[in-house]
Amino acid sequence: MTKTARSLAALVIGLCLGAGWFAATADAAGDKPKIKVAAQATSGQVFQFLAKDKGYLDDEGIDVEMVYINNGTDAFSALSSGKVDVISTYGTGGPLIQIANGQKFSIFGGYMIIGATPVFALPGTEYKGIESFRGKKIAIMRGGTPDIVLKGILHDAGFDLNKDVTFVEIKRNQDVMEAVRSGQCEFGAVSTGFEPQINESGMRIVLWPDELWPNHSCCRMLSQTEWMGANPELLKKLLRAYLRAERDMQSPGGMDTVVKLTMKELDMPEGLVRSFVQSPHLIYETDPYKNNVVTMWKKMQSFDYIKDQTVAIDDHLNTAIYKSALDSLLAQYPDDPFFKKKLEMYNQYNL
Structure with missing residues (x-):
C-alpha cells in the first residue's frame, strides 16, 4: 500500500x-483539558498542591496550570479577559464588588471560609475592644477581605464608617504595615500570610476578625459565568480532585504534607508556611457557603459598599457543580465519613 x-x-x-x-x-x-487557576503567591493553592501530589488530577483526566497574581485588580482583569479560567484566593468582597459593577462572574466553590486577616498596631497603642477604633485611622486595602470584614463588624457595632473612623486606603499589604509602623495610622489590617512580618516589625495583633464574625466568607472560587456554563464537567472534575485533597488534609499527618508541598511550590521557609497553613484563624473549605456569601453581599449593601440594588446575587452563585462533584464522590465512597460530613455542611450552608 x-x-x-x-x-x-x-x-x-x-x-x-x-x-x-x-x-x-x-x-x-x-492530551488533557487544561484549567488555568489564578492564586496569590503569598498563600498559594493548597488543594491544588495536594491534588497534584496525590495524582487526583490525573485520576480526573485534567491538567491545572497555576498562575500567580498578587493583586486582586490584576486577577479580576485576567479572569474577565480569559487569560485565566478560575481565580481562588481573592476574597469574597472583591468578587462581589466586581459582580455588582457588572462583571459576569459566578462563584462555584470555596478555598477558605475564614482567612487569617489580622488587625494590628504598635505595642503602645491602646486596644480594649472595638470601641478603641473610634476616632482612629486604619490602614487597609480597599475591597479585600480584611477591609470588608472589619467594616462589617464596625457597622454592626453602630459605627458610622464615614464619621467615626478613618480608613486610609493603601494598595499593598506591605505598605499597610509600614503605615502603622511609621505612625501614619493607629491600626492596620492585612491579608493571609503576614502574621510573621507583623511580629518581626515589632507590632502586635489586637484582633482576629473571625472571632467577631465567624465564617464570614473569605476566598471563593469563581469563573466567568459563560465559561462556567460551557464547562460544568471540567469544574466538577476539578472540585472532585480538590475535595479528595481536602479529605487528605484532615487525615493524620495531612497538614504536615501540605506544609512540605507549600514550601516547595512557593519557595517559602517552613515557619512562614506553618503560620498560615496551620493558623487557627484560617479554615480551608471547598464548599461554596452560598448563605454566607449572601450575608456578606447584604452587609456590603447596608454600608453602601454595593450601591446597585438591581443585581441579583443568586444569579452569580452556582452550587450545582459542587453538589454534583460531592454526590459523585459519595456514590464512589458511600461509607466515607468525610464526604458524609461535607453533605451535611452543604445542606446547612447552601440550602
Missing part, C-alpha cells in the same frame, strides 16, 4: 468511527 493510500485508509476509518476515534487519539497522545 502506498503512503497516499494508507493516509486515505486512516481518514476513512476515522470518519467511520466518528468523534470516539479522535478522542482515543487525544488520549493516546496524553
Whole structure:
C-alpha cells in the first residue's frame, strides 16, 4: 500500500468511527483539558498542591496550570479577559464588588471560609475592644477581605464608617504595615500570610476578625459565568480532585504534607508556611457557603459598599457543580465519613 493510500485508509476509518476515534487519539497522545487557576503567591493553592501530589488530577483526566497574581485588580482583569479560567484566593468582597459593577462572574466553590486577616498596631497603642477604633485611622486595602470584614463588624457595632473612623486606603499589604509602623495610622489590617512580618516589625495583633464574625466568607472560587456554563464537567472534575485533597488534609499527618508541598511550590521557609497553613484563624473549605456569601453581599449593601440594588446575587452563585462533584464522590465512597460530613455542611450552608 502506498503512503497516499494508507493516509486515505486512516481518514476513512476515522470518519467511520466518528468523534470516539479522535478522542482515543487525544488520549493516546496524553492530551488533557487544561484549567488555568489564578492564586496569590503569598498563600498559594493548597488543594491544588495536594491534588497534584496525590495524582487526583490525573485520576480526573485534567491538567491545572497555576498562575500567580498578587493583586486582586490584576486577577479580576485576567479572569474577565480569559487569560485565566478560575481565580481562588481573592476574597469574597472583591468578587462581589466586581459582580455588582457588572462583571459576569459566578462563584462555584470555596478555598477558605475564614482567612487569617489580622488587625494590628504598635505595642503602645491602646486596644480594649472595638470601641478603641473610634476616632482612629486604619490602614487597609480597599475591597479585600480584611477591609470588608472589619467594616462589617464596625457597622454592626453602630459605627458610622464615614464619621467615626478613618480608613486610609493603601494598595499593598506591605505598605499597610509600614503605615502603622511609621505612625501614619493607629491600626492596620492585612491579608493571609503576614502574621510573621507583623511580629518581626515589632507590632502586635489586637484582633482576629473571625472571632467577631465567624465564617464570614473569605476566598471563593469563581469563573466567568459563560465559561462556567460551557464547562460544568471540567469544574466538577476539578472540585472532585480538590475535595479528595481536602479529605487528605484532615487525615493524620495531612497538614504536615501540605506544609512540605507549600514550601516547595512557593519557595517559602517552613515557619512562614506553618503560620498560615496551620493558623487557627484560617479554615480551608471547598464548599461554596452560598448563605454566607449572601450575608456578606447584604452587609456590603447596608454600608453602601454595593450601591446597585438591581443585581441579583443568586444569579452569580452556582452550587450545582459542587453538589454534583460531592454526590459523585459519595456514590464512589458511600461509607466515607468525610464526604458524609461535607453533605451535611452543604445542606446547612447552601440550602
